[in-house]
């Protein structure tokens with residue numbers, strides 16, 4: 001088994017510079033990221049969005065306003081968990 005079974009293009013978080021090349025879904029383990037999907041930096045919890053080439057960029061105000069209530073609650077919950085637990089030092 002590969003060390004990274006779900007590789008993505010290498011992206012650096014625009015807030016903390018943490019480099020990511022993998023992702024996992026909070027709700028569906030088999031889901032793979034698509035362009036315009038939301039993500040969170042695993043280190044600092046910044047809200048990110050996948051570009052067409054599946055690299056990550058910071059979410060902007062337009063992205064945040066496009067979230068429905070359930071998506072917003074899930075992102076907030078996960079962001080708080082990442083920031084509280086500090087999974088990645």
Ligand SMILES: [Zn+2]
Pocket residue numbers: 013014015016017018041042043044045046
């Ligand atoms: Zn970050």
